[in-house]
Amino acid sequence: xxxxxxxxxxxxxxxxxxxxxxxxxxxxxxxxxxxxxxxxxxxxxxxxxxxxxxxxxxxxxxxxxxxxxxxxxxxxxxxxxxxxxxxxxxxxxxxxxxxxxxxxxxxxxxxxxxxxxxxxxxxxxxxxxxxxxxxxxxxxxxxxxxxxxxxxxxxxxxxxxxxxxxxxxxxxxxxxxxxxxxxxxxxxxxxxxxxxxxxxxxxxxxxxxxxxxxxxxxxxxxxxxxxxxxxxxxxxxxxxxxxxxxxxxxxxxxxxxxxxxxxxxxxxxxxxxxxxxxxxxxxxxxxxxxxxxxxxxxxxxxxxxxxxxxxxxxxxxxxxxxxxxxxxxxxxxxxxxxxxxxxxxxxxxxxxxxxxxxxxxxxxxxxxxxxxxxxxxxxxxxxxxxxxxxxxxxxxxxxxxxxxxxxxxxxxxxxxxxxxxxxxxxxxxxxxxxxxxxxxxxxxxxxxxxxxxxxx
Amino acid sequence: xxxxxxxxxxxxxxxxxxxxxxxxxxxxxxxxxxxxxxxxxxxxxxxxxxxxxxxxxxxxxxxxxxxxxxxxxxxxxxxxxxxxxxxxxxxxxxxxxxxxxxxxxxxxxxxxxxxxxxxxxxxxxxxxxxxxxxxxxxxxxxxxxxxxxxxxxxxxxxxxxxxxxxxxxxxxxxxxxxxxxxxxxxxxxxxxxxxxxxxxxxxxxxxxxxxxxxxxxxxxxxxxxxxxxxxxxxxxxxxxxxxxxxxxxxxxxxxxxxxxxxxxxxxxxxxxxxxx
Numbered sequence: 001x002x003x004x005x006x007x008x009x010x011x012x013x014x015x016x017x018x019x020x021x022x023x024x025x026x027x028x029x030x031x032x033x034x035x036x037x038x039x040x041x042x043x044x045x046x047x048x049x050x051x052x053x054x055x056x057x058x059x060x061x062x063x064x065x066x067x068x069x070x071x072x073x074x075x076x077x078x079x080x081x082x083x084x085x086x087x088x089x090x091x092x093x094x095x096x097x098x099x100x101x102x103x104x105x106x107x108x109x110x111x112x113x114x115x116x117x118x119x120x121x122x123x124x125x126x127x128x129x130x131x132x133x134x135x136x137x138x139x140x141x142x143x144x145x146x147x148x149x150x151x152x153x154x155x156x157x158x159x160x161x162x163x164x165x166x167x168x169x170x171x172x173x174x175x176x177x178x179x180x181x182x183x184x185x186x187x188x189x190x191x192x193x194x195x196x197x198x199x200x201x202x203x204x205x206x207x208x209x210x211x212x213x214x215x216x217x218x219x220x221x222x223x224x225x226x227x228x229x230x231x232x233x234x235x236x237x238x239x240x241x242x243x244x245x246x247x248x249x250x251x252x253x254x255x256x257x258x259x260x261x262x263x264x265x266x267x268x269x270x271x272x273x274x275x276x277x278x279x280x281x282x283x284x285x286x287x288x289x290x291x292x293x294x295x296x297x298x299x300x301x302x303x304x305x306x307x308x309x310x311x312x313x314x315x316x317x318x319x320x321x322x323x324x325x326x327x328x329x330x331x332x333x334x335x336x337x338x339x340x341x342x343x344x345x346x347x348x349x350x351x352x353x354x355x356x357x358x359x360x361x362x363x364x365x366x367x368x369x370x371x372x373x374x375x376x377x378x379x380x381x382x383x384x385x386x387x388x389x390x391x392x393x394x395x396x397x398x399x400x401x402x403x404x405x406x407x408x409x410x411x412x413x414x415x416x417x418x419x420x421x422x423x424x425x426x427x428x429x430x431x432x433x434x435x436x437x438x439x440x441x442x443x444x445x446x447x448x449x450x451x452x453x454x455x456x
Numbered sequence: 457x458x459x460x461x462x463x464x465x466x467x468x469x470x471x472x473x474x475x476x477x478x479x480x481x482x483x484x485x486x487x488x489x490x491x492x493x494x495x496x497x498x499x500x501x502x503x504x505x506x507x508x509x510x511x512x513x514x515x516x517x518x519x520x521x522x523x524x525x526x527x528x529x530x531x532x533x534x535x536x537x538x539x540x541x542x543x544x545x546x547x548x549x550x551x552x553x554x555x556x557x558x559x560x561x562x563x564x565x566x567x568x569x570x571x572x573x574x575x576x577x578x579x580x581x582x583x584x585x586x587x588x589x590x591x592x593x594x595x596x597x598x599x600x601x602x603x604x605x606x607x608x609x610x611x612x613x614x615x616x617x618x619x620x621x622x623x624x625x626x627x628x629x630x631x632x633x634x635x636x637x638x639x640x641x642x643x644x645x646x647x648x649x650x651x652x653x654x655x656x657x658x659x660x661x662x663x664x665x666x667x668x669x670x671x672x673x674x675x676x677x678x679x680x681x682x683x684x685x686x687x688x689x690x691x692x693x694x695x696x697x698x699x700x701x702x703x704x705x706x707x708x709x710x711x712x713x714x715x716x717x718x719x720x721x722x723x724x725x726x727x728x729x730x731x732x
Binding site for chain 2 (some may be wrong): 029141297
């Protein structure tokens with residue numbers, strides 16, 4: 001197994017908005033009059049091409065997520081983007097990290113879409129479940145005070161819909177479904193891997209430990225990521241198991257260029273934009289009432305007051321570097337710092353490494369991706385340089401003949417009793433005269449003679 | 457889930473000004489805080505989303521003339537919020553039970569802001585319990601062309617600014633932004649408010665149900681309410697049977713705090729009128 005896995009992460013920002021100083025928030029209140037769909041189309045093309053390119057550059061996965069009513073990430077429906085990536089890639093895992101499951105009226109829609117994607121992609125989907133950040137709750141009728149409860153229940157419903165044979169009735173506190181019987185079911189068994197993001201709250205860590213899910217950190221300083229990872233390891237030990245490294249994904253944007261100096265020159269403005277402009281969110285939008293329990297809110301505000309954490313929109317570029325929110329430099333620098341980072345926090349994967357950041361031009365994203373994959377990635381790989389998933393048997397056979405060789409004919413061939421027949425006819429053979437002719441009346445054969453049926 | 461599980465167990469801070477210790481009455485498994493003083497007609501006031509835990513000047517004025525009772529809804533002031541508490545129906549039934557336990561049969565009911573909505577809900581279910589109903593800058597009806605500002609999107613300073621017409625009054629009631637515990641407590645009260653009012657911000661059935669009322673009703677609006685459109689009090693005054701509308705001069709959204717004497721006089725006038 002490789003030392004580290006790398007996930008190319010895209011938020012799909014729309015950066016053509018007034019300068020930061022002119023608006024209080026790039027979420028919720030900044031008008032969509034600033035969104036030009038013609039320009040948006042060009043961006044989508046670029047962004048999707050970047051994600052597709054990540055496969056041939058050797059990333060361990062691509063990752064996308066859901067946000068609403070903002071310019072930081074224009075993917076209100078990440079499953080749509082995932083569907084495109086499924087069609088334009090062949091082997092790379094696709095992480096939808098994730099669907100904001102408390103926001104939707106019927107969580108089964110997410111269960112169905114992820115199942116469809118998983119089946120069509122041949123089992124390449126990683127299914128993240130998120131609550132959505134506080135801002136999302138202003139854009140629909142779900143009260144943030146129900147967010148945690150709805151998340152828990154939607155999760156339980158989706159996993160049960162994937163794993164239990166239907167139909168069954170769901171009688172929840174927030175959702176009632178008389179008949180749960182999703183078709184298709186996911187290809188991966190018992191279900192696609194589930195990733196859960198967190199900001200270190202004990203409730204989340206316990207939830208992940210209980211279910212053996214994968215944790216993904218949001219943008220955070222190294223010390224905070226370490227604190228959360230240590231907490232999760234502790235929770236797993238408490239439950240009697242050692243958490244494998246693959247359970248821990250840190251989220252660290254990295255930019256690499258010819259020299260340290262050149263890397264900073266190229267990346268500074270764009271990486272700063274992500275935090276200072278893209279995440280420019282006033283507290284009352286970030287933490288709508290009830291989104292956090294009062295206890296968690298108290299802890300968080302306590303950290304803010306003590307100056308232990310700073311609102312992301314106020315972080316300077318130097319602070320981002322110093323606290324290891326981001327890693328920027330020559331290949332040598334990035335390799336060393338990534339190595340130190342992962343040893344220190346015990347991460348098995350890095351989200352947003354070698355990726356696209358804010359308004360970074362397409363060519364620069366591609367440059368970062370190329371240098372990262374050629375000069376940084378191999379240092380964390382086995383000698384063959386492959387991502388782990390290419391060393392494993394794929395979840396689904398790659399070819400039809402392979403499938404046929406392994407699975408043979410269906411257990412239940414398509415059969416039906418055709419009008420005029422007394423026996424079930426196998427549809428695979430249903431056009432052969434021995435089986436079908438005896439069921440035909442004079443009228444149908446007469447018509448058949450006038451207009452010969454097409455073969456096959 | 458147990459019937460009495462509370463959402464958050466947290467220390468409730470005591471505001472520096474106007475704080476008095478409440479009495480508690482156990483209702484549906486939770487201790488409901490209330491403050492009660494005075495003799496005479498039973499008058500109940502339902503608070504808005506804020507200014508809890510305090511014996512406000514208005515309360516003192518009213519308690520000189522009547523038996524004044526100010527309960528605190530679940531999640532507000534010192535009343536904990538149980539997990540089952542989700543909407544105004546829960547609040548209405550809880551208040552009905554509280555009044556039963558406190559031996560209150562017929563009452564004069566007052567509500568301001570969110571408490572105005574709560575009072576209107578209560579009135580629509582228990583019209584025969586009411587001797588009079590007074591709503592002060594209430595919310596809860598749909599104004600199709602004027603949804604107003606989203607209070608949940610406002611930062612604390614802007615919210616405070618919009619509440620008051622007079623900056624001096626604002627200073628008197630303003631919470632110290634450096635007061636950590638008070639800030640946390642306010643967040644928890646807004647979480648309770650979000651359960652009641654996040655979506656929708658109105659009850660379409662209310663206009664129809666309020667037609668059950670037979671008691672005299674009074675609507676007190678602000679002169680220039682920059683939080684809830686003045687149109688809201690107009691609408692209530694139109695919908696409520698037997699309603700009068702008074703706009704209290706010099707007030708914004710908080711006439712109770714801004715002009716307590718004028719508000720007390722108007723309320724006591726209504727009470728006197730219905731009992732003489």
